[in-house]
Amino acid sequence: MNSIEFNAKTYFDAIYARPVILEAKKLTQSFKHGKTERTILNQLDLKIHKREFICVIGPSGCGKSTFSRIVAGLDPYSSGELLVDGQAIEGPSPERGMVFQGYTLFxxxxxxxxxxxxxxxxxxxxxxxxxxxxxxxxxxxxxxxxxxxxxxxxxxxxxxxxxxxxxxxEPKILLMDEPFGALDPHTRQKMQKHLMDLWQNIDITIIFVTHDMDEAILLADRIVALKANPGEIKEIIEVDLPRPRNPELMLTPEFKRLRERVDFLVHAQEDELDPALENLPKIPRMTQVSTHK
Incomplete structure (x- = not known):
């Protein structure tokens, strides 16, 4: 990697100089079921700048998909503000396109x-x-x-x-919720490249939800890492790697450093997320076939 050709500070200074296209202020979503209440997203503060490529990651149940659906206007939120170009989101709009993991074509x-x-x-x-x-x-x-x-x-x-x-x-923002999750690895890699080519050549801001840490690092300008129970922003990571990016970049020390950091953010609290996994019952013997020679 040639550090002379890519200056991360200059790159991100240019991003932060652009207008803020999406802003969340104390964004919270809670669900009530009887007398109990569960907070899915809690007090999210986030500014996304025009033409940024943002990836949202986190453990299952952290509210990644919920956040994208709220931005799309498909789900309501309980409190706080969510603004596009300074205007409150009040429902679906063509200015916010959505691509799901499932094939939603007619x-x-x-x-x-x-x-x-x-x-x-x-x-x-x-x-x-x-x-x-x-x-x-x-x-x-x-x-x-x-x-x-x-x-x-x-x-x-x-x-x-x-x-x-x-x-x-011609949306201002393209929301993508695990869009390549069902694809085989080769097709997924080709789709990632095609998406990056599209983004670099059109006036669009992308918010991309993924479980795949390598995918997030390859695609994003910044990675928003959420923690669960409740869903809160744990850290926002600047991906200080030059563009255009390709799979060979995954072999570099710089990529591996970021991968370790993202992996820690996503998996550090996994043991806390599902206490039901802590004391799993012993499986009774239900077969005469032995696993031993």
Missing amino acids: PWKTVKENVMFGPLMKGASNASAESSAREWIDIIGLEKYQDQYPHQLSGGMKQRVAIARALVN
């Missing part, structure tokens, strides 16, 4: 029709929606498949269509 629509759906819902003419859809289908490299249906596509293709369907609405 199975009865073709690739082109799926991508056209958003513009049509915003009132675009059929010709305008088709033109926009074709442009994004070309960008994601699926022009040969535009008339096929989701069941005819591979997992990676489906997620590219889902990304195009979100981006065709």
